[in-house]
Amino acid sequence: MSARAFHVARSSRWHLVALAVGIVVLIILVLQPTQWAVLPLLGLNILPRDLITFLTLLALGQLWNLLGGYAGLVSVGQQAYVGIGAYGLWLLGDVFHINPFVSVILAGFLAVVIAVPVAPLLFRLRGGYFAIGTWVIAEVMRLVVSNIQSTGGGSGKTVISAAQIITAHGFGGVYWMALGAAVASILAVFFLLRSRLGLALTAIRDNDIAARSSGVNVFRAKMIVYVIAAFGGGVVGAIVAFQLLRIQPAAAFSVINWTAYPLVIVVIGGFGSIEGPIIGAVIYFAMLQTLSQYGSWYLLALGVLAVVMATKAPRGIWGWVDKYWHLHLFPVRRRLVMEAPPVTGADTAPKPTSTTESA
Numbered sequence: 001m002s003a004r005a006f007h008v009a010r011s012s013r014w015h016l017v018a019l020a021v022g023i024v025v026l027i028i029l030v031l032q033p034t035q036w037a038v039l040p041l042l043g044l045n046i047l048p049r050d051l052i053t054f055l056t057l058l059a060l061g062q063l064w065n066l067l068g069g070y071a072g073l074v075s076v077g078q079q080a081y082v083g084i085g086a087y088g089l090w091l092l093g094d095v096f097h098i099n100p101f102v103s104v105i106l107a108g109f110l111a112v113v114i115a116v117p118v119a120p121l122l123f124r125l126r127g128g129y130f131a132i133g134t135w136v137i138a139e140v141m142r143l144v145v146s147n148i149q150s151t152g153g154g155s156g157k158t159v160i161s162a163a164q165i166i167t168a169h170g171f172g173g174v175y176w177m178a179l180g181a182a183v184a185s186i187l188a189v190f191f192l193l194r195s196r197l198g199l200a201l202t203a204i205r206d207n208d209i210a211a212r213s214s215g216v217n218v219f220r221a222k223m224i225v226y227v228i229a230a231f232g233g234g235v236v237g238a239i240v241a242f243q244l245l246r247i248q249p250a251a252a253f254s255v256i257n258w259t260a261y262p263l264v265i266v267v268i269g270g271f272g273s274i275e276g277p278i279i280g281a282v283i284y285f286a287m288l289q290t291l292s293q294y295g296s297w298y299l300l301a302l303g304v305l306a307v308v309m310a311t312k313a314p315r316g317i318w319g320w321v322d323k324y325w326h327l328h329l330f331p332v333r334r335r336l337v338m339e340a341p342p343v344t345g346a347d348t349a350p351k352p353t354s355t356t357e358s359a
Helices: 013-031 048-070 079-095 100-122 128-146 160-169 172-193 196-206 208-213 218-244 255-269 275-294 296-312 316-325
Strands: 006-009 334-338 354-358
Touching: 013 172, 048 172, 048 196, 048 218, 048 255, 048 275, 079 100, 079 128, 079 160, 079 218, 079 255, 100 128, 100 160, 100 172, 100 218, 160 172, 160 218, 172 196, 172 218, 196 208, 196 218, 208 218, 255 275, 255 296, 255 316, 275 296, 275 316
Parallel strands: none
Antiparallel strands: 006 334, 334 354
């Protein structure tokens, strides 16, 4: 009996198809700032501000999924870094007179400065206590900003530097930044999961004690993920402030807008996958476009959908697809491919290969 050879593979034909479709979608989105008629030609009547909203929520959904879906850090306080990023744009652009486009990136680093000392305190908490702790930190930041007179207190501030750019050049630059943030969040999660850190995150999510016993530096892995999510939240917060041109503590640190909605997106699309937040963001955006005119009924429909998905399909839409079709559009999993043995003697019929997939 001859031994069957095998090799480990990541990509397949499905990944090439997904890459081609992704490139086409990206080309359409890239053309959008200069050719606003592209999406209407596809039967979609979407305003630039609507697309910016979709892209920022997609980025936040990917970042939240990185925290909760992979590292097991269920946070309800990501609005803290969104708010810091929004006020960082005003501070860097209006007070220090730095170019607003540069200030968007620097606002992300400002969020990191806050996240680094906060993370070790939060990592002492587990489960629901961690989630409550993140919310408490966000509320403390909101109260601090609300009581500082130089930031406008509860009434907030107008971002003059951003308003001057919008008046002169429109929302094209904001759209490019939002598109860049969405693409960067997907790529960051993709390359992170393909690294050794991605394997460590999966082990931590399943059982952090067992992961630590296996030699995984749990604190380091959690810190890296938390800092990445904080940086992305700060950048998204600055982009949102750039679009709205005015910041207020209640809106900038809103748990509904910047944590609840991304969480719903992940619940609908699916935890622990790159595809899940993309699917969830598309569904959420479609509901926003079609049902928002009905007021509170839109929120009711969104809540019902989230409850149904959480009870009937805990892994979300993409988790259901994975369960029945084993389909993955991003090659982040390793597959053990068994090759057919060489043909000998009377064995003339080709032997099929078998594939075993692992995370």
